[in-house]
Amino acid sequence: MREERNIFRNIDWILVFLYLALVVIGWINIYAAVYNEQHGSILDFSQRYGKQMVWIITSIVIALILLMMDPKVFTAFSYFFYGISVLSLLVVLLIGKEVSGSKSWIDLGGFDLQPSEFAKIGVNLAVARYLSTLNIRMEDFRTKVNTFMLIGIPAILILFQDDTGSALVFSAFIFVLYREGLSGNVLIIGALVIVLFVVALMINKWIIISLLGVVAVVWFFLIKKNRRDVISLLGLFVLVAGFVYSVDFAFHNVLEDHQKQRINVLIGKETDLKGAGYNVNQSKIAIGSGRFFGKGFLEGTQTKYNFVPEQSTDFIFCTVGEEHGFVGSVIVIGLFVGLFVRLVNAAERQRSGFARIYGYGVASILFIHFLINIGMTIGLAPVIGIPLPFISYGGSSVFAFTILLFIFIRMDANRLQLV
């Protein structure tokens, strides 16, 4: 009994507050994005804001249930949840319904379930369980392979659904693995790969390869000329040049036209404002026109009059930027960054490795969504359709993010108990 009472006393109310703030902000902006004079009532369940309201309330109920549960369940059933996730991803490939190019939905009679949203929870639980197992060390090659398998299998299944965005989210685990001992070079190499990738697309491959050659020759004269160094320098040059060449090759021979276009628009090679660049351009216009204080609640014109596509889901941040301006945008960004930092700090204070790894997972998944989604709306990332956590419209995403977060809040509330 004592324990029951302690749960609510030990809950991290700051996390709960940040969650509620974002959910409410999300609802307000969905209301504004789809608002029209004919359907003014906030309880109109035929409208998206009415539905979102139902989902938010349901989510809060789910959150309360999670808080009542024994946290041991999460550990004990983590592989089970993982199994279910993978299974549901397989099912969706078989009987899924296609919405705007992605076959990632299961029609549950009125509610479209998106298993890829829930898969993140299963993967996060499984990774936490696996890495927190005794005698599992990140340095071991086997551990690395198993971990990448755990993450890779669902990611590939999601790729098969043509939902690149959701698959990309699994790259979030790179932060978790880094924290658990993966070499820091992984992050640096990752960043370098992205830079080289972009450069390879922007500049002719032969120019880059020649420049790399010049750098290699200069390097060759600067280093002590022992055999090993020369060989590794040569190897590095071949590797990088090969990468540049294959990026170029892949871009021209593997990617489909619309994907090429999106990338071209992003790196500024193309400014087709009617085609691929239209969404990003309209999104920037909506946000940019908000100026400092914004146009005011329900006064946004770009979002309300449908200049911005997907204005209640992927491009919900446009409504924030347009109606609430720089001030509102910074508040939302501040709330998110606050949430991530709070999560990482909370994860670090966990006694159990499971809870810590899971906490890092939550922060990283939310962060990648934030990075790609807002980056896309302000023209810093390619157009990749993934929701902004807690803000975007969508039952699956609200439920999944709520569950993802509150499992951690429940475990965190239990941190003082002995495992």
Added chain:
Amino acid sequence: MQKALSKRKYVIVLIFYITGILFVMRLFYIQIIDRSYLLSANSNVLRHITQYPARGLIYDRKGKLMVYNEATYDLMVIPRQVKNIDTLELCRLVGIDLPTFRDRMKKIREYSVYRPSVFEKQISKEAYGFLEEKLYKYQGFYVQPRTLRKYGKPIAAHTMGYVGEVSPDICESDPYYKSGDYIGISGIEKSYEENLRGHKGAKIIMVDVFNREKGSFQDGKYDTIAEMGKNLYASLDMEIQEYGELLMTNKKGSIVAIEPSSGEILALVSSPTYDPNLLVGRVRSFNYNILAQDSLKPLFNRALQATYPPGSTFKLVHALVGLQEGVLNLQTRYGCSMGYSFGSVHVGCHAHGGPLDLIGSIAISCNAYYCNVFRTILDNSEFPNQAEGYRTWRNYVTSFGFGSRFDTDIPNVLSGFIPRNEYFDKYYGKNRWKFLTIISLAIGQGEILTTPLQLANLAATMANRGYYYTPHIIKAVGDLNHQQEKYREKHTVPISRQYFEMVVEGMYQVVEYGTAHYYKMDSIPICGKTGTAQNPHGKDHSIFIAFAPKDNPKIAISVIVENAGFGATWAAPIAFLMIEKYLKGSIAKKEVEERMINGNLMNVK
């Protein structure tokens, strides 16, 4: 180990912060520094729609509508917003082919991609009806309502003038006008442009991505309402204007009728004329070119711009000046033997009994008599020489409004010509000219030139016995009771009323038994004067001026029929018919009317 790894938290937190800061910086750039997004947003949703006010209507003196407006529609385009349209269907609707469409869009794009341009002016009603329904399919296109002038009756074309698109010069100098606006180019439309045009309004509406209207911007805070132009109340009487044009069918010349008590022009006919509806809308420039090339010059407003020697009508002025100067009285008689001869100079006259007194000289229009009168005016002993006598004479003449432009509301009024002393000095040399040199002025020929309007004003001055009001065409602006103050100023001729009474008696006798007695009407006492303008290029022009009734006159008139010879043959009967029509409403002698209407003098040279 765990301890060391927990330090990695800081790397991860740092990445979170850097991302947040990058986003904030980016937002600062696009939301605060770069204004172009705001402009793009406005060009996305805001559509500035000019509200064109209806042009003021024009009524005649009896309140009958003369000029009104008809709705028309311009198809506008904002090139930037044009996307995914069925070009072929649009071409079919507008009635153009594909190359024309491309060509136009190219030109419009060159002008501006963001600003609205007229794609097709005055689209047909069918096209409008169809487009209105389908407009949502043509993103970037919309229909702008405009108005065009419409004339209920095809009369008074010269007076009304016409409306056309504003020229680039005016666009540049007057900020009110934008390319494509309409402006009065001639006639009343020009002189009352500022009253007629009203005030343009601007409405800012919001449109969604499908170009559908979504209501006004900020509840219309920045909208201005178009204010309709002011209505004009013309002094014209549509009925006699129309009748005058009918009488002048197939004749070159003009009729000007004035209400003497106010200076209001009742009719202003210039013939040949044209249907004012021809110079409206998209057919305007086509028709204008045809009219401009017509050898009969239908666009030329003879009533205001043709100048003729006044002929014998000027004898009225000589008589008045002579009386006032004391060189002439009612009993003064001069003989006439088929004219006036002095040395080698001879001025001919027609056969008549004599010698005539003043009244008789007017009634019979004796040339010799007025050579004598003119001579006595110049020879007046009050002046050192004839040149000074001439100067005095000229001052009297100009006080009737001759030789200068009326400051009136019809544009392009000409001044005519009454030579100054300096003119003769230059032409003949100082002190090298005298009465005999300029003797033709005595009979209203020679250098002097007058416009039909000035002659009508002479008739009005005679009717008023010594004063006139500036002839004008618009009684009131905006409100019929709001009479134009400017035209209430009385211009008095420095000649006593009693002398006017004498000359008026002469004019009365012109019709009673004199040169115009043939068309005498018992029902209306008319005072008139015949005249013939010598025409060095062909047959003389027939002139007649008159007013009626003799007492308390209601109408003063001048009629000029070109190449019609003596004043009594054509000009006088036409003037009589006009007077009868105006005062009685109907014509008693139908055969005269018929002969006048059917008379064709177009080909007489």
